[in-house]
Amino acid sequence: MNLNNIQNIYFVGIGGIGMSALARYFLANNKHVAGYDKTPTEITEALSSLGVHVHFNDAVEAVQKPFLNPETTLVVYTPAIPKNHTELNYFLNNNFKVLKRSQVLGLITENTFCLAVAGTHGKTTTSSILGHLLHECNVEVTAFLGGVTENYNSNLILKGTEVSVVEADEFDRSFLTLSPNLACVTSMDADHLDIYGEADALKQSFIDFTKRLKPNGKLFVKNGLPLDGITYGIEDDADYSVQNIKITNGTYVFDVKTPKITITNIAFNLPGRHNLSNALVALVMAIEYGCSYEQLAKALASFKGVKRRFSYHIKTDNLVFIDDYAHHPEEINAVHQAVREMYPNKKVLAVFQPHLYSRTRDFIDDFALSLSKFDELLLLDIYPARELPIEGVTSSWLLSKITNKNKQLVSKQALLQKINESNAHVILTIGAGDIGEQVKLIKKSLSVES
Incomplete structure (x- = not known):
């Protein structure tokens, strides 16, 4: 066409x-x-x-x-x-x-130099960082993003048509319509089992995706994943690795070891080791594309983040309110790690809205383990999205498995009151449903209370 x-x-x-x-x-x-x-x-x-x-x-x-x-x-x-x-x-x-959307994306990008970001977690942040890096290095790039970037207040970066950055989405095997020049895989945790049935089928789809690379294409793989490619990792022996990590005033400062040189004192402002990993592979792909180290270091330091990805809405000495899109147990673990690293010894309240009945059912015990790590938990009803209810799969069932004693099931109508009753220093809203629509109301309520 x-x-x-x-x-x-x-x-x-x-x-x-x-x-x-x-x-x-x-x-x-x-x-x-x-x-x-x-x-x-x-x-x-x-x-x-x-x-x-x-x-x-x-x-x-x-x-x-x-x-x-x-x-x-x-x-x-x-x-x-x-x-x-x-x-x-x-x-x-x-x-x-x-x-389908993915087929159109394939048509748009097939005649461009395409950089594709795949993985069950990290696609939006990684592709947003990558699009920003290329934009700041004056590459003629169009980046199609799965979130709204703070730098551009948009989910589209439009600077030219020679190069494209896309999220390679595993849902519905959409990424098999793409033919990238450079691609990365950030993670391969089981997800979308309503589509795949079992984890091995999901794994096979990632293998099939790697075969979609154009001739002489390159694949970048997070160290430890069962794929062949150029590896990247945090403080390990990967081909590209982050070393000497320090946190200075809430900012990561680190070195990147490449096969040729070590780039020192790079700054990055997003919290969490998962975001550090995302930043690393975006840097690596931009390096392999041909951007200069100096331009990339400056560009990375200016990246402001993606809305609903560890987004600060209140950040004072007495109160912190963060909103995040995390909807899988591993993503919740990553958010927990980030908030504990940035706010050690502070009381943390998490408000979680489960997304999909099937995902809640398939990962019920993992969700319980992840959510039990927070000091206090408010649990909303499951957001159905495209699904009909599944008998027995409810937020009450999930709540019963969470070991944290300071937990309760709440309605949206009672949410603001319950949040304001907490004495937590850090408040998190987490989930991929319509919980994001509550953020403005929560922020306003907390601002009035404080």
Whole structure:
């Protein structure tokens, strides 16, 4: 398909973080863009402010007339859309060109020098750092991101079309539509078992992804993963490694050992060893692309982070409020490590909203272990996303397995009161559902109380 011949792009699920990045991209390339989503959000409001028509009722008659021409319209959808969706089925049954988001991403990037970031954790932060590094090194880059970067206040970095940075998403095997020049794999922990069935099938999909590299392509692998490639790690014997880590006023300062030289006194402002690992592989990929060490060190120090990735909303001597997207036990462990490293001996309250019934069921004991590490826990009901309830899988079941005695199940209506009753120094909101929508309310409530 030649995207140059398409005038109209219609998105079914336009409010998704990856979908909205594509919408912004096509809008910047003078296409007519519109779409549907289930509910209004900050993302849909931002798109509307750019002139994108977004509606929230699943009805063909709500679609603007120019987008109902199959000759001039491409329809893009996300796998999170249910199979009985009225609009999507209309497009499928009436000779429209209908592609998944990942297929469109593959078409856009196939004629670029593509850098792809894969892994069950760390994709968004790593790709955001990488996009920022290349942008600051004056590379003609477009970066499609799964989060809103603080530096650009956007999930799209648009500086040129020669180079692309993409998240290689394992969900629904989406990453098998990509053909990158450089790729990394940050992690391969079991996840999305509702799609894969078992961990071995997920592992095989990562192996299949590594075979998608273009001729003479390079693969970068976190040390210890069962893949062949150039290795990177923290304080170990990898090909590229972080050494001599210090924390100065909340900032990591460290050296990077490369196969050729050691780069000294690099600064990075995001807390947590997991973020240090993400920064390292982004640096490595930018080095291998051809950026200079000096430019990269300066660019990394100026990276401000990604919204909902260890995002500070209150940071005072008496109170800290942090919001994070963590929705897998290993991600919660990483957040816990970061907060304990930055705030040793301080009382920490975690507010967690589980995401998906199937993920809660598949990792129930691991979630219990991760959440038990916090001093105090408030647990919200499971956010269903694309799923129907599974009998017996509830937040009450998860709560019963958590060993922390200072725990309770709360409703969204009672959440602010329960948070304000706590005497914790650090408050964390964690989860990938709509808990992010509560952050402004929590911040306002805590500011009033303090």
